[in-house]
Amino acid sequence: MERQDMRFEGRVALVTGAGRGLGQQYAKLLAERGARVVVNDVGCQVNGAGRSPHSAGDTVEAIVKAGGSAIASADDISRREGARAAVTAALREWGRLDVIVNNAGIFIPQSFSDLTDDAWSRTLDTHIGGTFQVVRAGWEHMRDAGNGRIVNTCSATVYGLPGTAAYGAAKGAVLGLTKTLAIEGAEHGIKVNAVMPFAATRITDQTVPEGEFRSMFDRMFPAEKVACVVAWLAHEDVPCTGEIFETGGGYVRRVLLTVTTGQAWDRPTPENLRSAYTTIADPSHTWAPKDSNDALRSITQHLQDQAADIPDWIDTAPAP
The missing domain is CATH 3.40.50.720 (NAD(P)-binding Rossmann-like Domain)
Structure with a gap:
């Protein structure tokens, strides 16, 4: 009703x-x-x-x-x-x-x-x-x-x-x-x-x-x-x-504006990207950031193995 x-x-x-x-x-x-x-x-x-x-x-x-x-x-x-x-x-x-x-x-x-x-x-x-x-x-x-x-x-x-x-x-x-x-x-x-x-x-x-x-x-x-x-x-x-x-x-x-799961490297090269294009572009798992900071926060989470001590400022940082 x-x-x-x-x-x-x-x-x-x-x-x-x-x-x-x-x-x-x-x-x-x-x-x-x-x-x-x-x-x-x-x-x-x-x-x-x-x-x-x-x-x-x-x-x-x-x-x-x-x-x-x-x-x-x-x-x-x-x-x-x-x-x-x-x-x-x-x-x-x-x-x-x-x-x-x-x-x-x-x-x-x-x-x-x-x-x-x-x-x-x-x-x-x-x-x-x-x-x-x-x-x-x-x-x-x-x-x-x-x-x-x-x-x-x-x-x-x-x-x-x-x-x-x-x-x-x-x-x-x-x-x-x-x-x-x-x-x-x-x-x-x-x-x-x-x-x-x-x-x-x-x-x-x-x-x-x-x-x-x-x-x-x-x-x-x-x-x-x-x-x-x-x-x-x-x-x-x-x-x-x-x-x-x-x-x-x-x-x-x-x-929705969505992003794929993507892939991370310690030192990315053009050759890395050429080889991994299919994985980077794969739309089977996507996610919609709520704002620019949300997108940045997600990227840093994917880089955790490179920077285990990511500071708390990421939660309040202004968008780049």
């Missing part, structure tokens, strides 16, 4: 890139469950070109029409002043900010050999830059309140995908930022997690050719089925922090 519904009455959420697609579904579901929502979107095209104030306004209109509460923000959150303005809108209107959903993004598909400086810069500015700027703008308020929920957006492109060097690099940076923010936010009651969504959006409209596969994808992976995962991560009752969840079509799984 399900427990009481996960509601957001009394909570204020800022959702970036909420004018269409995934962000719009996140904003609508949070509002439907009682949150007051700042809908942020500059109204650009998929590649970041152009601006329109109507995008955020359309989502706000739909939320209000359904009985919810929302205001629009057309601020460019990839810039410090824009992120501050979006956060200030929440504080000015409702006096608080409890949830940040970093969803805004652009997509410029280019093979690495054709990747331009402009495409690289604009992609990173929007994804990792925007995530950083919005969190920085809201962090002090959440810290002082002793509470906060932040949901970032990663991507399966971190596994590697041709034509997505800039996009994958930006999302990999978001993953690393998520892990660190979760550790630093823990003492302040701030939980930070991320989603890797598979969903039919404007990006797939432009990158997946029409045909049987596209029809299947559009049918099986609607954006609404990702929204419930984001709402769960944004809720007060979410049990975890520093986690990444891959989701699409109603399927959800945890993403």
Whole structure:
């Protein structure tokens, strides 16, 4: 039997890139469950070109029409002043900010050999830059309140995908930022997690050719089925922090950064590594470090026969 519904009455959420697609579904579901929502979107095209104030306004209109509460923000959150303005809108209107959903993004598909400086810069500015700027703008308020929920957006492109060097690099940076923010936010009651969504959006409209596969994808992976995962991560009752969840079509799984058992030498040589590659790379026994210190601690344990007197400082050492 399900427990009481996960509601957001009394909570204020800022959702970036909420004018269409995934962000719009996140904003609508949070509002439907009682949150007051700042809908942020500059109204650009998929590649970041152009601006329109109507995008955020359309989502706000739909939320209000359904009985919810929302205001629009057309601020460019990839810039410090824009992120501050979006956060200030929440504080000015409702006096608080409890949830940040970093969803805004652009997509410029280019093979690495054709990747331009402009495409690289604009992609990173929007994804990792925007995530950083919005969190920085809201962090002090959440810290002082002793509470906060932040949901970032990663991507399966971190596994590697041709034509997505800039996009994958930006999302990999978001993953690393998520892990660190979760550790630093823990003492302040701030939980930070991320989603890797598979969903039919404007990006797939432009990158997946029409045909049987596209029809299947559009049918099986609607954006609404990702929204419930984001709402769960944004809720007060979410049990975890520093986690990444891959989701699409109603399927959800945890993403782990794991290491193999590996092998140690007193004096390793390139020849040692060549001979032992199969053992080093063997994925049959893997383990997920909880942070950088955990990884360092594990390595020293594998080197115990070389340094039996490993000092206690390893438990409190800062990450290298």
